[in-house]
Amino acid sequence: MSGRVFDGQIARAIAPEDRAREERLKATARALVTAIRDGLVRDGAVRLHGFGTFRLRPVAARRGRHPRTGEPIDIPAGWRVMFRPAKALRDRIEPDQAPALLIGEPHASREAMLDASAAAAAHAIGRGAGRIPAEGLAAPARPASEPEPGRAAAAAMPEAKLSVQGPIPAGSGSDLEADCRVTRSPAALTRAPAANEPPPVEEAVVEVPDAPVEQTATARPRRHGNRSALLLLVLLLVLAGLAWLFRPGTAPAPPVVEDPGTTPRDQAPASTASGDRNPGPSVDADAASERNSAPANEAVDTVTKKAPETATGGDADRPGEAVVATDTTPTDAPDEPPASVDESATARLTVPTADTASGGAAGARLPLPSAGDVPASENPATTPGKTTSASMEASAADSAAAAVDVAADAGGTLAASGGAENAGESIGSGTAADGAADTASSDGSPYFSGREYTVRTGDTLWDLADRNYVNPYYWPHIWNHNGDIANPDRLEVRQGLWLPTLEGEPRSLTEADRRSIAEGYLRLYRFFLDQGDANPQYALVGVRYFDASVLPERMRGTAAGKPGDTLAAVFHARLEAEFPLE
Amino acid sequence: MNKSDIITHIAGQLGYSKAETHRLLDAWIEAISHHLAIGDRVVFRGLGSFATREVPGHRGHRPADGQSLEVPPRRQVTFRPADGLRVAVRERPR
Numbered sequence A: 001m002s003g004r005v006f007d008g009q010i011a012r013a014i015a016p017e018d019r020a021r022e023e024r025l026k027a028t029a030r031a032l033v034t035a036i037r038d039g040l041v042r043d044g045a046v047r048l049h050g051f052g053t054f055r056l057r058p059v060a061a062r063r064g065r066h067p068r069t070g071e072p073i074d075i076p077a078g079w080r081v082m083f084r085p086a087k088a089l090r091d092r093i094e095p096d097q098a099p100a101l102l103i104g105e106p107h108a109s110r111e112a113m114l115d116a117s118a119a120a121a122a123h124a125i126g127r128g129a130g131r132i133p134a135e136g137l138a139a140p141a142r143p144a145s146e147p148e149p150g151r152a153a154a155a156a157m158p159e160a161k162l163s164v165q166g167p168i169p170a171g172s173g174s175d176l177e178a179d180c181r182v183t184r185s186p187a188a189l190t191r192a193p194a195a196n197e198p199p200p201v202e203e204a205v206v207e208v209p210d211a212p213v214e215q216t217a218t219a220r221p222r223r224h225g226n227r228s229a230l231l232l233l234v235l236l237l238v239l240a241g242l243a244w245l246f247r248p249g250t251a252p253a254p255p256v257v258e259d260p261g262t263t264p265r266d267q268a269p270a271s272t273a274s275g276d277r278n279p280g281p282s283v284d285a286d287a288a289s290e291r292n293s294a295p296a297n298e299a300v301d302t303v304t305k306k307a308p309e310t311a312t313g314g315d316a317d318r319p320g321e322a323v324v325a326t327d328t329t330p331t332d333a334p335d336e337p338p339a340s341v342d343e344s345a346t347a348r349l350t351v352p353t354a355d356t357a358s359g360g361a362a363g364a365r366l367p368l369p370s371a372g373d374v375p376a377s378e379n380p381a382t383t384p385g386k387t388t389s390a391s392m393e394a395s396a397a398d399s400a401a402a403a404v405d406v407a408a409d410a411g412g413t414l415a416a417s418g419g420a421e422n423a424g425e426s427i428g429s430g431t432a433a434d435g436a437a438d439t440a441s442s443d444g445s446p447y448f449s450g451r452e453y454t455v456r457t458g459d460t461l462w463d464l465a466d467r468n469y470v471n472p473y474y475w476p477h478i479w480n481h482n483g484d485i486a487n488p489d490r491l492e493v494r495q496g497l498w499l500p501t502l503e504g505e506p507r508s509l510t511e512a513d514r515r516s517i518a519e520g521y522l523r524l525y526r527f528f529l530d531q532g533d534a535n536p537q538y539a540l541v542g543v544r545y546f547d548a549s550v551l552p553e554r555m556r557g558t559a560a561g562k563p564g565d566t567l568a569a570v571f572h573a574r575l576e577a578e579f580p581l582e
Numbered sequence B: 001m002n003k004s005d006i007i008t009h010i011a012g013q014l015g016y017s018k019a020e021t022h023r024l025l026d027a028w029i030e031a032i033s034h035h036l037a038i039g040d041r042v043v044f045r046g047l048g049s050f051a052t053r054e055v056p057g058h059r060g061h062r063p064a065d066g067q068s069l070e071v072p073p074r075r076q077v078t079f080r081p082a083d084g085l086r087v088a089v090r091e092r093p094r
Helices: A007-014 A019-043 A087-093 A108-126 A149-156 A173-179 A201-250 A253-257 A263-272 A281-293 A296-313 A318-328 A338-358 A360-365 A373-382 A389-393 A395-402 A410-429 A431-442 A461-469 A472-480 A511-530 A537-550 A567-575 B003-014 B018-037 B083-090
Strands: A004-006 A045-048 A052-059 A062-065 A072-075 A078-085 A451-454 A496-499 B041-044 B048-055 B058-061 B068-071 B074-081
Touching: A004 A007, A007 A019, A007 B018, A007 B041, A019 A045, A019 A052, A019 B003, A019 B018, A019 B083, A045 B003, A052 B074, A078 A087, A078 B048, A078 B074, A078 B083, A087 B018, A087 B074, A461 A472, A461 A496, A472 A496, A472 A511, A511 A537, B003 B018, B018 B041, B018 B048, B074 B083
Parallel strands: A004 B041
Antiparallel strands: A045 A052, A052 A078, A062 A072, A451 A496, B041 B048, B048 B074, B058 B068
């Protein structure tokens, strides 16, 4: 008992009274045929997920016989098209064998569809049709008084795949569109799938009206639940936003009024209650550093206390990162694989380029910021082992937290965080800072006066330069003043460093600064050379960029780069015919 | 070639969006599966016809150890490629 259905009929049935859609379906069918054919010819296999796989099987040449005359003929080798139905299709045509579907199983709608099929079939039989009509989906001439939810669903189902929540009551066609993307309802699964063979008439008659009632009854609460969950989420977001809004206003006040020991603790859960949505890690840090001045210990306490809490929930939080960085970066932290170096390098790239962009005037006056592009492009190569950018971003919070254990170092770390703040300021203010920079450098006091520093986990020369000199590309300056560092990629924890003075502003270095940095880069060049690096020349770009006079006479040239030059251009212009430095 | 390749192909050919093409293709798959499930033979012009066939239960044996067992009756999807497809494929170089 099998009807014969043609693709055109199916297209009409899927989109009844929608000529445009029907045409689209037909066009799709034509294109599908050619696509499958071409795919078979080209690849030998076409997989249609949820339907099946067409595959070509080679057939050897053989001898056959002419069917009429019986004389032997040679049949050449060729290909045979095989079709293997997908599991979904196999289960569908044999629902009794289908394994029980789990709640939330993605093919829930197929089961619903099956129900609908069965219902439709049953209905067709109930109407007295000898067999299921070929246009089974088309819902022909239906009595208007009697709604047929099952059939409506059956007609609507094919396109609303994966999303329809069981049969939808007739007349809610537009609703279907709206709802179809919401859920994959397991509701339909509560019913055992009916046999694919048309059930007996009595059973069918009972079943048809049953289906929609039961299913809508189970489907409704679920839709409701979704909506309320969404509402709850929105509410939570709003609450979190409010909590964050009121934080800066209220946070600094309480320590003055009440016991400072308790209030921060009260705030901690409030800020972390929103989990990974906690938007104010930097605010926390600021507040903590503000409080640092009066009750230093308590503030630090809250910082350290807060950090682990946010670390559990936060994926992008700064405190979270800080904790991760300090936890997971032992002494070998500078040995990060190159990948992470590149990563942080790209993160870094934004800083100097932003500088040059905002400081166009400075670029005209000074060669320094204008050529910011050059070290930016050479960055991945010349950067000594950096840890992840996480640790760098977290440096502020890090230094604040570190104030606990190193009480003696407290002044130093505070200065460090101050330096970080300065960095942020001068980056943010851009050109405005330039005037101030000039005056600052003209009055004689250095931008950064040298001091001792003790290496902590996660530190790199790059980071230190970034923190203290604003521009991480100045890191060879530090290396140049710490002759005991053989490998700039390797710092030891608790190792003492001398952070050298930076006389000029980061944007307007003095001759001495530039010379020192250039010497650092020269040292880097030699370092690479000693390591057998295939192309240590790029370190020379740094030398040229800062002070080419440290080079031997024959290797000097004009400035290594001009604004807009790429590293490759610099190489080609200056280093193409060059020679190792002895 | 898989479904997404086909969708890309069709979408490019007809100028539909991929999402739209995806929906249309899924509609076809659903409809064909539906008709197969209710026992129809589906004739897809240019591609071939799909049908189901009853495989009666029989005594078989497990290939691994030869133990005889009962194979339950089942239904199977059969596909008969259209002439156009057969010819197109036959010319394919080996």
